[in-house]
Amino acid sequence: MQKFRAVKVTDRVYWVGVVDWGLRNFHGYTTHLGSTYNAYLILADKVTLVDTAKVYFKEELMARIASVIDPKRIDYIISNHSEMDHSGSLPWVVEQVKPEKVFASVMGVKTLKEQLHWDVDVVPVKTGDTLDLGNMKVSFIETRMIHWPDSMFSYLEDEGVLFSQDAFSLHLATNRIFADEIDPSLLWREAATYYANILMPYSPLILKLLKQVKEMGLKPKIVATDHGPIWRREEDIARILSLTEKWALQKPTKKAVVVYDTMWGSTELMAKTIADGLREGGATAKVMPMGGSHRSDVATEVLDAGALIAGAPTLNNNLFPSMADILTYLKGLRPQNLIGAAFGSYGWSGESVKQVREALEAMNVEVVGEVKSKYVPTQEVLQECFDMGLKIAQKLNEMCEV
Numbered sequence: 001m002q003k004f005r006a007v008k009v010t011d012r013v014y015w016v017g018v019v020d021w022g023l024r025n026f027h028g029y030t031t032h033l034g035s036t037y038n039a040y041l042i043l044a045d046k047v048t049l050v051d052t053a054k055v056y057f058k059e060e061l062m063a064r065i066a067s068v069i070d071p072k073r074i075d076y077i078i079s080n081h082s083e084m085d086h087s088g089s090l091p092w093v094v095e096q097v098k099p100e101k102v103f104a105s106v107m108g109v110k111t112l113k114e115q116l117h118w119d120v121d122v123v124p125v126k127t128g129d130t131l132d133l134g135n136m137k138v139s140f141i142e143t144r145m146i147h148w149p150d151s152m153f154s155y156l157e158d159e160g161v162l163f164s165q166d167a168f169s170l171h172l173a174t175n176r177i178f179a180d181e182i183d184p185s186l187l188w189r190e191a192a193t194y195y196a197n198i199l200m201p202y203s204p205l206i207l208k209l210l211k212q213v214k215e216m217g218l219k220p221k222i223v224a225t226d227h228g229p230i231w232r233r234e235e236d237i238a239r240i241l242s243l244t245e246k247w248a249l250q251k252p253t254k255k256a257v258v259v260y261d262t263m264w265g266s267t268e269l270m271a272k273t274i275a276d277g278l279r280e281g282g283a284t285a286k287v288m289p290m291g292g293s294h295r296s297d298v299a300t301e302v303l304d305a306g307a308l309i310a311g312a313p314t315l316n317n318n319l320f321p322s323m324a325d326i327l328t329y330l331k332g333l334r335p336q337n338l339i340g341a342a343f344g345s346y347g348w349s350g351e352s353v354k355q356v357r358e359a360l361e362a363m364n365v366e367v368v369g370e371v372k373s374k375y376v377p378t379q380e381v382l383q384e385c386f387d388m389g390l391k392i393a394q395k396l397n398e399m400c401e402v
């Protein structure tokens, strides 16, 4: 009985990746459904492996390769992305199979050496270069910062397969490797979650890349990602490309994310009252108490929002720790085109609202309001909260009309 098996993607391309059913944290992003680290074997005259996997899964990777061919027959390895979920096994695989050559982008060569302290000659390739596999050829497109400086796409024109590494991926552990075999509501929600938490900071570069792909006339029949399922239906490929463009544009909508934490219910009462004002003005509020929300879910909601309204009580002269966490995380994701506001309660010193405002401003949110409450909100303070929600909704209406 073969322990792990490869899955046929096209006549001459096999999926030889691994499934990480237990992954729950991917550098701060809650991967509540696990993930996969996809690798691919091209059965050309020059047998080629595209990417590897996390080091803990090296045996699974090798066993899947062995279910198709003797791994020692691998001639070339292409490293599309050197983050360790795709390169951790690379030195071990190279040691085992002794390939003729390993290829990576110019930045990839540098990153592999620096990160893995690995002393192997890796051949640098750049956009427009091609690799002759005998009866087929692979061309390369650098995709800097999508997701790391070294990232690149490899395109196997003969089979119409675009190996897209992190781009168009999602974190989902599954034994069905094609996107059309997965419940669509789960599929598209996880795709948005992945974009928000991994790719959102690089949205301007992603727009440029999508334009470049269009100009090159690239029309892949298969998009073979490094995480989650493979896209093979024409309509699914068109949809993931157009959704990626939509997410990268981050056009404001009439939706506000109200994220807060609370100590004795005062900041919570303010959050709920702001949500009422937003409704009155015609905007949808997604109210997210940090006591029961994960930062990655907040990021996903921010992806298609027009406003970010953040509230924190003051604790020991600072903003509440869970709010420092979410604001720091969101700042790193560099959301765009948002308006926002700061609010919160306090007992005596009251630094939190100023700190929330500063954090919002640091992420280029246009702050249009601020409400503070000394202890439990009075009727006047609640009116201020309601009015602020109403004002933000009106502003969102104006922004969405443009």
Ligand code: FEO
Residues within 6 Å of the ligand: 081, 083, 084, 085, 086, 147, 148, 166, 226, 227
């Ligand atoms: Fe899947 Fe940027 O690594």
